[in-house]
Amino acid sequence: MTVAAGIGYALVALGPSLSLFVSVISKKPFLILTVLSSTLLWLVSLIVLSGLWRPFLPLKANVWWPYALLVLSSVCLQEGLRFLFWKIYKRLEDVLDSFADRMSRPRLFPTDKLQIALAGGLGHGVAHAVFFCLSLLTPAFGPATFYVDRCSQVPFFLISAIIALAFVTIHTFSMVIAFEGYAKGNKVDQVIVPVIHLAAGMLTLVNFASEGCVIGVPLLYLVASLTLLHCGKMVWQSLIESRNQS
């Protein structure tokens, strides 16, 4: 509606990630590089997806199952990419450890590994927020606003910012869960991440119903807070373990 509103919407979607960036990630240059590369990876996956789906667009407006297919294919591709990211990270970890040995500095601490996973997840989350929310925000800086039929109580920009915030949380912390799960070989953690992602994607399909966003968005936030809790519990346990060991 004005510049103030536009900046407000942008901060709703990206405020927590900005504070996370400033407090944790900007202190270590390597984490900034990790954020940038994971953002790039997410963008590449999005381009591949749009290339795959381009012949079928535009989809019919009121039918929901093509969108379900779209979400399913996207989530599968992105989870595959997460696994690829993990493989690259493993090799990088070996390189970093040998570098640390040569410099006679300590190897990577467990907190370092968690921070790298956090940075990777933040990159994914920021890429999601940027491409799904911020890039459409340009009209919000002007004098008017826009409402979608299906969700007529709330301006479109606000609802997309709120959904983007939920997804940022989910992406950021599910990366931490995934990396810990792969590192420790914990099957539950490995499986729960794609499930959470798929559930979140499918929940946005609830928005198809008229006024569906009243139900869909709170459920989405439920999933996001579940992710947060699980990640917090897992990290706490892992830290206590490593403190007991050393």
Added chain:
Amino acid sequence: MDRNQRHRRSILDSLGEELIGILAPVSICMFTVVLLVCVLNSDPSSSSSASFSSIATAAYTESDSDSPWDRFVGASLNSLVFVAAITVATFVLVLLFYLRCVNFLKFYMGFSAFIVLANLGGEILVLLIDRLRFPIDSVTFLILLFNFSVVGVFAVFMSRFSILITQAYLVVIGVLVAFFFTMLPEWTTWTLLVALAIYDVAAVLLPVGPLRLLVEMAISRDEDIPALVYEARPVIRNNESGLVQRRVWRERGSSQSYHSSDIENAYREAETESEGEEDVGSSERSEISVPLLIDRRPDQGENSETFLEGIGLGSTGAIKLGLGDFIFYSVLVGRAAMYDLMTVYACYLAIIAGLGVTLMLLSVYQKALPALPVSIMLGVVFYFLARLLLEEFVVQCSSNLVMF
């Protein structure tokens, strides 16, 4: 090896610092140009007054009524003319350097920096004042502008100036020139970027390329090339205590072996006024850009060979990036901003990725490398992919509030 006694300093604290030292100013430059483009809304087809003509539109002026093929041919002719002009100018520079007219070159650098800051900076400030309705009188404005430009000239050419101000002024010069390049017509801009990327590869890597000749001459004489070069703050690392000291000002003639630098001249004539075709005194401004090179100090004990295999970061190195690279990256992003913000993000990420790849190649090949080609090619590819594929997909999904 008790970790608790080692101050908990892991390698993650300082790895990649030099890379961030280059990425940050490039990002700031691009962000400022995007901001200027968005605020000033400078689309040549919509602006009725100033028709921008420079040497880059000498062969063909674009108009919307031509067919795509005509526009493409015309834009290619434009780029050819521009690249030819740059080649001639670079050879003149090589000749002058060969004849040891270094003082003349330095004076010319200072003069062109002053012209860029005063002339282009003044124009952009006037446009901004007009758009934002900022109340200021012309006498104050002239005094402030003059002071700003003079300090800028000193900052760029005195070696004992505070390095932060020097870096800031170099970024400002890059922003000003890039903004004016974004005012070129669209097809010309894209073909020009691609042509410059190809020219960069040729000029740096071919044995007869002017930049390579310049670099070899500079190495053989062990001299500095007078050029506008952005230098990331060099970091002196003290190995025992883990303290990091930052050099406050640049020292010329210290015991560093420069790994060659490249120079590229970009000439540009002043744009014409709106009242007619009169030239407002063709102020030829030559601006030198030097692509990537790493300073390494080989005498720091065990730090000399600290290269990370596969990543290639010198731990005591300082990375230098030429101003022309700043400018053309920002031109690409600024032109993407004229379409939509989604293309801006895609191009920004592509350019950063290209810069990272170039830096890795630099650590592998250990000689002067052109910084333009990889980033520009990736940027152009991502721009067209985003524009053709991504936008439709994302708008479809978001407007139905389906996200993943």
